[in-house]
Amino acid sequence: MTSASHTVSRRRRFSRVNDVWPWLCAASVALSLLMLGALLTLLLVRGLGHFWPATLEEVTLDSGETFAGQAVREVALPQRAGDERLYFTGNQDIEGVRWRWVAIDDIAESAQPDDLIRLDRSPWGDFIGRLVAIEQHDQRWEGDAAWQRLNALLVLPASQRQDSQLLLTTVDGQTLRQPLASVASAQAPNAMSVWQKTLAWGDAVWRFLSEGPRAANTDGGVWPAIFGTVLMVILMSVMVTPFGVLAAIYLNEIAHQGRLTRLVRIGVRNLAGVPSIVYGVFGLGVFVYGIGGSLDEWFFSDTLPSPTFGTGGLLWASLTLALLTLPVVIVATEEGLARIPEAQREGAVALGATRLEMLTRIVLPMAAPAMLTGVILAVARAAGEVAPLMLVGVAKLAPQMPIDGEFPYLHLERKFMHLGYHLFDTAFHGEDVQAAIPLVYATALLLVLIVLVLNLTAIFLRHYLRRQRGNEC
Amino acid sequence: MNTRLTTLCINRGLASAVRRTVLSGVAFILMLITPLTWGQQPAVISGTLGAVGSDTMAGLMLRWGETLTTRYPDVKLQFQASGSASAPTALMAGTTRLGPMSRPMTSEERDNFIERYGYPPLELKVARxxxxxxxxxxxxxxxxxxxxxxxxxxxxxxxxxxxxxxxxxxxxxxxxxxxxxxxxxxxxxxxxxxxxxxxxxxxxxxxxxxxxxxxxxxxxxxxxxxxxxxxxxxxxxxxxxxxxxxxxxxxxxxxxxxxxxxxxxxxxxxxRYLYLYVNLPPGETLPPAEQALLKLIMSDEGQQIARASGFVPLTSSVLGAQQRW
Amino acid sequence: MTLPRLTSSRQPIRLLQDRMATGLITAGGIGVLLAILAIGVFLVWETLPLLAIGDTLALAKLSPLAWGTLKAALAALLFAIPVAMGAAIYSALFMSARLRSRIKPALEMMEAIPGVVVGFIAGLILAPWVERHLASALVLIIWLPLSAALAGLLWQRAKTRLRRHLPLSWAGLWLVPWLAVMVALALWLAPWMEQQWFDGDLRQLLDQRYGMDYATRNALIVGLAMGFAVIPSIYSLAEDALADVPASLIEGAQAMGASRWQALWKVALVAAGPGIFSAIMIGAGRAVGETMIVLMASGNTALFSASPFEGMRSMAAAIAIELPEASPGGQTYHLLILAALVLFIFTFLVNTLAEVVRQRLRRRFRQMGGTL
Structure with missing residues (x-):
């Protein structure tokens, strides 16, 4: 009796320990989801939040000093209790710097007056302070009238407000005369209603998407990078689709299904696992230095030694990425081809179709969705790939778009901008990482959204097709 | 067949005539407008400036280019930041007349340039x-x-x-x-x-x-x-x-x-100094777009932009002692 | 009546078309395969000068990079294997089918997140945070599995109604908020724990008592970030392997009196072992070749150090930043191409091994399914 109960309790304890394992496994799933969710939330909040007009604070320190700025973040002080806060203060032309770290204990008072304004100017960047007056010829507006006049003038193009000047003052009393021509926009964020802020937010998001970078990539938008990414991906799919499909048809329909074909198939599959940087090295060595160098010698010798095709460019980048994504397309297409019942092919041939007719009329239409899935997956992979592009033709800033009105319209030899590289560049090469980080977040969010949407399309397509085919069979 | 060809030709001729009229019209209007809006600018300057060189100076060059474009909307600066070492090569190849460098040219690079063109490149200090x-x-x-x-x-x-x-x-x-x-x-x-x-x-x-x-x-x-x-x-x-x-x-x-x-x-x-090397044959003058850029760089405004980019502007004595272009 | 005429008149053209098309496809297919082969040929060709000279000094320069690559991959796998395997086991064997059809694509989405985004978050956001809150980070690593176990124990004590609302088969989802709360709790308590156990500053303790340096961007950060990128590929393949284990095997084991967990541990895992092995191999291949994450989060210090708190430089990252500036034909150029060749051969071998193992396993299962 006792021994029986003993074994029972032992077994129960044993099973209880065992019962913990499934929970650990479940927690792994939960942890992965949590990490994914946290990453996406972080990108969403920081990426979109950057465009929301931030509240400006007027801070008075214990020492009596005052300054105005936007609170950015807080970190713990080293070797001392308490936190310090980072303010974006702008006014680089007056103070020499744009940021200020302040220990929170040193802050005596902080207010949010409605009359603080924020101007976006070039070349000095943001001004944060107060508007005293606006002068045009002999006319002068002050106070609220000045603010209204400023907003009215800012609607005009920069060339038509040459003769106006702003009289500005910082919160600690220094004055500044600012020609209106170099002011891009003005805001009084503390006085804005939620609705006005939403409008301003939408406007800022739109400008981010539609404008080019300014102030050496520390400001402005990402339009050329979006354009470059899309163009490169389109060129790449134009190249990868026919070749991938050809190779897949050859492997699946024409080649003798022997040991060699199986080896080749394994080889192709494995190429999908070869690091992208290796493709980049290949692209640099073969396309850029090899083929490009020869092209230059033959056709562009008048501009040598400065290279035309012998340097990284749009063509080489899309070729490299086409090679990189070739295995993806081949594997996906082959999967689609393998799913087609043999009876379909035999039926077509039995009715007198040649192999070409069988392929074009029966097999390819049936495999088309699989090919499409493959191409979308390839595009998704190519859109997010950065490492090989660093070797074969992406540029920090390409003022000339690869497509323009100049003959031959599409300039394959030009360098181009890419979202992923733009992200890397602004985060590591820019002038001021702290200023660039919000833009990096926004770029990252955009990139992730593009790639996720592409992948989701592929997944749904595959899912939908499988289900449809399931009904057919 | 023949008539079709003629109509085609006529069409093409017509189209080009129309395009020419429209273009010259636009140009005319532009010429009318520009002096009005750019009161102090006497002539329209246009063209694309190419520069190849130092990546340290990328931000600086791009900002000078931006300012130049706001002043002369038809002038664009295209900058390829591939390192100081790329500037002498590009200057010698003749693809660019402007080579920004974050160090002075080595004597070898200078000799190569002289060998190719017969005169030394114009060396301008642009910031510190x-x-x-x-x-x-x-x-x-x-x-x-x-x-x-x-x-x-x-x-x-x-x-x-x-x-x-x-x-x-x-x-x-x-x-x-x-x-x-x-x-x-x-x-x-x-x-x-x-x-x-x-x-x-x-x-x-x-x-x-x-x-x-x-x-x-x-x-x-x-x-x-x-x-x-x-x-x-x-x-x-x-x-x-x-x-x-x-x-x-x-x-x-x-x-x-x-x-x-x-x-x-x-x-x-x-x-250290930051340099701009210019390919300028002795006795000749630079094209207006290049001149405008150099004028901007040496002006007070240009030096303020250097300061805004985080560099140190040149003293007036250094600016004054520079070779004329 | 029209049909025979049409066939007879068009027959030669059709046959010619067919022959031409076949030729074209063959040419295209073989061309593509040759292009792919060219990668290997090119890499070997470009490194021949280096290997021919037998330049041992150059090879010695490569060794810290090789070590860095292995260290980064190992760190990533240490984090990724347990999580990915756990997730695979859970979703293959415990998860409800409806949830599984949603969760699996969601986890595979993780793979789609570009490396440059993960690298940015890891290098510029996570690394400084972990440096300031090292104790919290370490506490989290221990606390998270414990809190999962705690959830399990609590669940067994819970009332039946609650259990029905929160079944194990959906735990992958409802544990997410639980874990989030636990993370918050750990972060809230960690400073106090650091005060109690580590004399207030863990890093100082590490430095003074063990002489360990702490670099902001280190193997810990790389392991977390790259592990995040590698989890989905291991998970996806391992899950496939586990799900392919014929149900009859597990049911048989359970019929013989094994608990579900025993059936899994002693039968399913063993049966799917080769598949899991190949999943891990493919994960290792990815970790070795990943460039942007290591470039942005590793600190790029060419060190021979096994410390998890010190950085490393990997071959892929070195290629990415040094190759564009290396003059073609120079020694650095050849050296970097040699690094690329090493990467290529390594990943190719690992992937081939994995693929062969996987195909053999699949054939075995098919046979098993057939006989049973």
Missing amino acids: DALIVVVHRHNPLRALTRQQVDAIFSTSLACGGETPIRRWEQLSATRDWSFGSIALHGRNLASGTHGLFQQRALCGGFFRNDISEHPGSSAVVAAVGESANAMGYAGLNHLTPAVHALSLYNDDGIAIPPNEAAIQGGDYPLS
């Missing part, structure tokens, strides 16, 4: 720059001797230090800075900053191998700003309040801070 050694903003360290810098960053001690410095306690100013060993940050091998620091600050010696090598100067500054035990070197234009730039002792034992005056006068040991 410096390399700075930075520590975390709360670090009490304020100045280092050159031997100390070498002892911290190198294994070779070529500048005459005696023992390698690995920990904060080894420096008298940071005896109480209880963050253990010094975490070093720097640039990657390919960058000019890496080379210049090696040459000037390490007296040509070798870097330690535990320096974190970042792909950009701003990444160095950001990394140092985040950790209290860090020290790094970077270009002056990346300085932010998150870090503190150290003074360096000169040979007379005076600590020189990397401020504008010390860099302008060349007292700060790690300072």
